[in-house]
Each structure stands twice: as structure tokens, then as C-alpha cells.
Amino acid sequence: MKRSLASLLLLLVTLFAAGQTVASAQPGNPPLSYLDGELLTKVKLAGLWEIPSGQMAQERSSDPRVQEVGRTLVSDHLMLDDVTNQLAAQYGHPLPQAPNDAQKSWLTEMASSTGARFDSVWAMRLRAAHGMIFPLIAQVRAETTDPEIRKYATTANTVVMKHMTILESTNNVDYATLAEPTPLMLNSDSDGTTMVVAVALLPLLVALAVFLLWFATRRRGRRAYQPVSRVDDEEDDDYGDSRRGHRRDDGKRNRLFVDKEYTR
Numbered sequence: 001m002k003r004s005l006a007s008l009l010l011l012l013v014t015l016f017a018a019g020q021t022v023a024s025a026q027p028g029n030p031p032l033s034y035l036d037g038e039l040l041t042k043v044k045l046a047g048l049w050e051i052p053s054g055q056m057a058q059e060r061s062s063d064p065r066v067q068e069v070g071r072t073l074v075s076d077h078l079m080l081d082d083v084t085n086q087l088a089a090q091y092g093h094p095l096p097q098a099p100n101d102a103q104k105s106w107l108t109e110m111a112s113s114t115g116a117r118f119d120s121v122w123a124m125r126l127r128a129a130h131g132m133i134f135p136l137i138a139q140v141r142a143e144t145t146d147p148e149i150r151k152y153a154t155t156a157n158t159v160v161m162k163h164m165t166i167l168e169s170t171n172n173v174d175y176a177t178l179a180e181p182t183p184l185m186l187n188s189d190s191d192g193t194t195m196v197v198a199v200a201l202l203p204l205l206v207a208l209a210v211f212l213l214w215f216a217t218r219r220r221g222r223r224a225y226q227p228v229s230r231v232d233d234e235e236d237d238d239y240g241d242s243r244r245g246h247r248r249d250d251g252k253r254n255r256l257f258v259d260k261e262y263t264r
Contacts (some may be wrong), residue, residue, distance in 0.1 A: 035140050039136060050126065051078065080159055106125045123167050127173045
């Protein structure tokens with residue numbers, strides 16, 4: 001009896017929790033558009049790697065300005081991360097729980113740098129990343145029909161603009177190279193996972209495959225139409241001469257046999 005009551009109580013609690021989850025995505029919270037959901041995902045990803053990078057600046061840099069900017073990045077992204085999590089739960093939107101391969105690569109690059117090299121890599125990676133998400137924030141802010149997402153985009157826009165400005169204030173940003181694509185490192189993450197950048201190697205692999213296919217086809221064609229060698233011709237001629245010689249010898253023996261028979 002007690003076991004049945006406990007099972008019934010557990011079932012009721014489960015149904016209540018499920019109802020609360022479903023209610024959060026019911027009318028009053030319309031489904032997110034693709035761009036609205038993409039903004040939540042990208043901001044979440046930004047926090048997953050920028051918080052560790054800000055902590056790294058405080059530990060690895062000897063420049064007080066870099067350390068200060070690192071502290072600001074951590075505190076701002078912790079705040080923005082809370083808002084992102086709340087909105088995602090409200091709309092039932094799934095969020096990533098770990099940085100992507102590119103972000104892991106940048107963290108690895110920072111972790112392997114020291115001194116002025118660290119300050120330069122740190123500022124350039126972060127400033128470039130903020131520049132990449134900035135257009136998406138502006139687009140969502142201009143186009144979304146959801147008042148909650150519009151408010152969120154306004155907050156994100158303020159934070160990203162602030163971060164770009166203070167990163168530039170470290171005097172470690174080279175504007176001439178900001179527009180260049182940021183390459184991935186071969187060792188892509190801080191956990192030691194190896195990532196092969198297949199996209200960069202794909203044209204070379206395709207060209208190699210085409211060459212090997214052409215080479216194999218050419219060899220098969222040469223074998224199919226290979227002419228008879230002179231050695232084979234000479235051997236055939238020798239064989240023909242020997243057969244003609246045998247026929248002449250047989251004719252002589254036949255005539256001798258006839259003559260002997262006649263003389264008898």
C-alpha cells in the first residue's frame with residue numbers, strides 16, 4: 001500500500017513538472033523564429049568560451065589593463081548567460097553546453113601563449129569574435145516581432161559594443177587583420193582532442209583523386225593496345241623458318257624412298 005502511494009506521488013510530481021515545461025512553450029510564449037533562436041545559441045556559445053578566456057587573462061597576463069578587461073568580460077558574460085538561460089527555458093529552446101571546435105582552438109592557442117604574445121592573441125581572438133556576432137544581434141534587434149527577444153537583443157548589443165571598445169583599449173588589436181578568417185588550430189581544444197581541418201585539405205584531396213584515376217585509366221589503355229614486340233616477331237619468324245625447313249627435309253626423304261623402291 002505504501003509502495004503504491006509512493007509511486008502515485010512520484011507520478012503526480014512528474015506530471016506536474018512536465019506540465020510546467022509544456023506551459024512555458026504554450027500561447028503567450030510563441031515559438032522562436034530561426035534568427036531569434038540563433039541569437040540565443042550564439043550568445044550562449046560566446047559565454048562558454050569568453051568566460052574562461054577572461055579568467056585566463058587575469059592569470060596569464062602581466063598587463064593590468066588586459067587583466068581588468070578580462071574581469072569585465074567574465075562579469076558581463078555571467079550576467080548575460082543567466083538571461084540567456086532564462087529565455088531559453090521560457091521558450092523551450094535547447095542551448096549548447098560546451099564551446100564549439102573553433103572556440104576550443106582559440107582557448108588552446110591562448111593557453112599555449114605567454115607574455116606579449118598572449119596579450120595579442122587574446123585581444124585579437126576576442127575582438128574578432130565580437131565582430132562576427134555583432135551583425136546577427138543588429139539583425140534580430142531590427143527584425144524580431146517578439147518583445148522579449150527585442151529587449152534581449154538590445155542588452156546583447158550594448159554588451160558586445162562595450163566589449164569591442166574595451167578590447168581595443170588594450171592596444172593589442174591589429175585592425176588590418178581583423179577581416180581575415182581566423183584559422184583553426186590542429187589541436188582544437190583544451191581537452192587534447194585532435195581535429196583535422198578537412199575543409200582546407202579538400203581541394204588537394206580531390207585533385208589527387210582525379211590524378212590517380214586518370215593515371216590508372218591511362219595505364220589500362222596502354223596495356224590493352226600494346227603492340228607486339230620485335231622479339232616476338234623474330235621468334236615467330238624463326239618458328240616459321242624451322243617449319244618450312246622441316247617440310248623441305250620431309251620432301252627430300254620422300255624422294256629418296258621412292259628412288260630406292262624403284263631401283264629394286
